[in-house]
Amino acid sequence: MTSPSQFVFVTGGVVSSLGKGLTVASLGRLLIARGLRVRLLKVDPYLNVDPGTMNPYQHGEVYVTEDGAETDLDLGHYERFTGQPTSQKSNFTAGRIYWDVLRKEREGCYLGGTVQMVPHITDEIKARIRALAAPDVDIVLCEIGGTVGDIESLVFLEAIRQMGLEEGRERVLYIHLTYVPFIKAAGEIKTKPSQHSVARLREIGISPDVLICRTEVPLAEDVKRKLALFCSVPFHAVIEEKDVDTSIYELPLTLADQGLDEIILVHFRLARPTSRLADWRRLVDRIRLLEPGPRIAVVGKYAELQDAYKSLFEAIHHGGFAHGVRVEIVKVPAEEVEEGRQLDTLKSADGILVPGGFGSRGIEGKIEAIRLARENGIPFFGICLGLQCAVIEFARHVVGLEGANTTEIDRDCPHPVVCLMEEQERIHEKGGTMRLGAYPCVLEKDTRARQAYERAKVSERHRHRYEVNNRYREVLAEKGMVFSGLSPDGNLVEIVELKDHPWFVATQAHPEFASQPLKPHPLFAAFVGAALRRRRNETDVG
Ligand code: GLN
Numbered sequence: 001m002t003s004p005s006q007f008v009f010v011t012g013g014v015v016s017s018l019g020k021g022l023t024v025a026s027l028g029r030l031l032i033a034r035g036l037r038v039r040l041l042k043v044d045p046y047l048n049v050d051p052g053t054m055n056p057y058q059h060g061e062v063y064v065t066e067d068g069a070e071t072d073l074d075l076g077h078y079e080r081f082t083g084q085p086t087s088q089k090s091n092f093t094a095g096r097i098y099w100d101v102l103r104k105e106r107e108g109c110y111l112g113g114t115v116q117m118v119p120h121i122t123d124e125i126k127a128r129i130r131a132l133a134a135p136d137v138d139i140v141l142c143e144i145g146g147t148v149g150d151i152e153s154l155v156f157l158e159a160i161r162q163m164g165l166e167e168g169r170e171r172v173l174y175i176h177l178t179y180v181p182f183i184k185a186a187g188e189i190k191t192k193p194s195q196h197s198v199a200r201l202r203e204i205g206i207s208p209d210v211l212i213c214r215t216e217v218p219l220a221e222d223v224k225r226k227l228a229l230f231c232s233v234p235f236h237a238v239i240e241e242k243d244v245d246t247s248i249y250e251l252p253l254t255l256a257d258q259g260l261d262e263i264i265l266v267h268f269r270l271a272r273p274t275s276r277l278a279d280w281r282r283l284v285d286r287i288r289l290l291e292p293g294p295r296i297a298v299v300g301k302y303a304e305l306q307d308a309y310k311s312l313f314e315a316i317h318h319g320g321f322a323h324g325v326r327v328e329i330v331k332v333p334a335e336e337v338e339e340g341r342q343l344d345t346l347k348s349a350d351g352i353l354v355p356g357g358f359g360s361r362g363i364e365g366k367i368e369a370i371r372l373a374r375e376n377g378i379p380f381f382g383i384c385l386g387l388q389c390a391v392i393e394f395a396r397h398v399v400g401l402e403g404a405n406t407t408e409i410d411r412d413c414p415h416p417v418v419c420l421m422e423e424q425e426r427i428h429e430k431g432g433t434m435r436l437g438a439y440p441c442v443l444e445k446d447t448r449a450r451q452a453y454e455r456a457k458v459s460e461r462h463r464h465r466y467e468v469n470n471r472y473r474e475v476l477a478e479k480g481m482v483f484s485g486l487s488p489d490g491n492l493v494e495i496v497e498l499k500d501h502p503w504f505v506a507t508q509a510h511p512e513f514a515s516q517p518l519k520p521h522p523l524f525a526a527f528v529g530a531a532l533r534r535r536r537n538e539t540d541v542g
Pocket of ligand 1: 355356357358359383384385386408463464465466467
């Protein structure tokens with residue numbers, strides 16, 4: 001029996017880091033603009049059960065869904081481009097698949113049969129992909145992580161090959177994203193790597209229907225004809241994906257201009273309503289016209305890593321879109337602040353942001369940056385560990401609690417102003433055991449948080465273990481720290497802020513995950529707004 005939905009699979013060839021996630025997210029937007037109901041899914045061939053315990057140097061940001069899954073950062077692109085929530089079902093790894101199959105084997109589910117890659121692992125993969133199909137979903141859009149030719153990817157490619165057969169070839173479409181390099185010395189564009197990559201796919205039994213070509217230079221017609229011939233795809237299905245000029249949000253338009261959505265609708269024999277991309281076109285036009293904006297210093301442990309703070313940087317830019325300005329982000333390694341460097345960068349910034357993080361490296365630098373923001377009236381935004389550092393800084397320097405710290409760093413500190421709640425004390429396993437996913441928060445009247453959100457109750461995603469220690473709330477409040485957001489039972493501190501400061505707000509949640517280009521997150525919009533006011537005032541005075 002066929003699934004209620006049809007399937008688009010996107011594989012990658014030649015090299016990694018081609019931006020497959022962005023391409024899939026853009027395609028999602030295009031299909032939605034054609035009135036289709038779409039679900040997006042990312043499959044990762046590595047053996048970790050989920051990316052939650054992986055080092056950001058290896059993996060980049062861990063994106064958290066509303067329902068608390070720790071997932072691949074591509075899901076962030078999916079949500080930002082499609083405006084639709086992702087969930088536990090939207091990402092799985094090879095590790096998760098093997099884990100489930102081995103557990104079933106131990107439980108005796110296979111009745112003594114020999115357990116094999118085909119059919120047991122492939123069946124498990126197909127079941128997880130089909131779990132997104134439903135009568136109210138037209139297309140399941142599935143990205144296969146990794147690069148064709150990797151040993152790890154093989155079993156996934158075999159599974160999606162089987163799906164073509166089982167669902168019917170007309171209900172499955174294969175897109176291959178490839179790289180077409182320009183060799184400077186020869187002054188030539190080379191199609192050979194793409195030919196090889198597609199040949200590998202065809203060896204497995206998958207003939208792509210569409211070839212999307214990442215390139216730095218435009219592809220001339222003869223190059224496209226060559227690619228079509230050697231890769232065995234129709235000429236009109238060779239799509240050029242040149243590096244975008246101003247912003248990643250242009251990509252859906254580039255793909256729409258070449259009729260990618262049309263090809264998919266024709267393949268699936270679907271009705272072809274006109275594309276409703278007006279809102280997206282307006283967004284891209286607005287981005288092109290952004291005025292120079294404030295300079296925001298992000299003081300992080302992985303400051304040099306673009307991918308470690310993917311959603312954060314996007315959310316800051318969205319905050320800029322809300323004011324028609326292009327924010328300049330300065331990445332400041334927290335360790336350098338610890339060594340007394342970068343202080344001028346911080347002092348001359350229009351806003352300082354301390355993002356989430358784990359472990360002790362650079363933490364004193366973050367605390368120092370917050371002190372600087374507080375004492376100099378520089379707009380400050382703290383996120384998760386950023387809130388915890390703000391509380392530590394305030395406890396040490398305003399309340400006078402010497403040695404105040406989080407027990408994550410110093411278990412035996414004299415003033416554990418941030419600590420583990422009782423239920424976390426008992427947990428020793430690392431994977432998936434933090435406070436994860438969306439939690440409600442009630443906002444106090446007449447606070448910056450309430451002003452920004454314009455609502456009394458909000459919900460934000462979390463990913464942390466430690467919490468503000470309630471035993472210290474009173475002394476902190478006495479000295480002027482405002483607990484502007486609390487869990488509905490009042491037990492957990494969600495947002496803190498300072499009154500006599502232009503804008504000093506920190507949240508235990510990760511609002512960056514929820515920000516979208518068409519709907520900038522209110523806290524990011526308010527923070528950038530405050531930074532912009534500082535910049536304009538200084539320019540006026542200067
Ligand atoms: N390490 C801190 C905790 O676990 C903060 C986590 C974060 O910033 N995401 O509570």
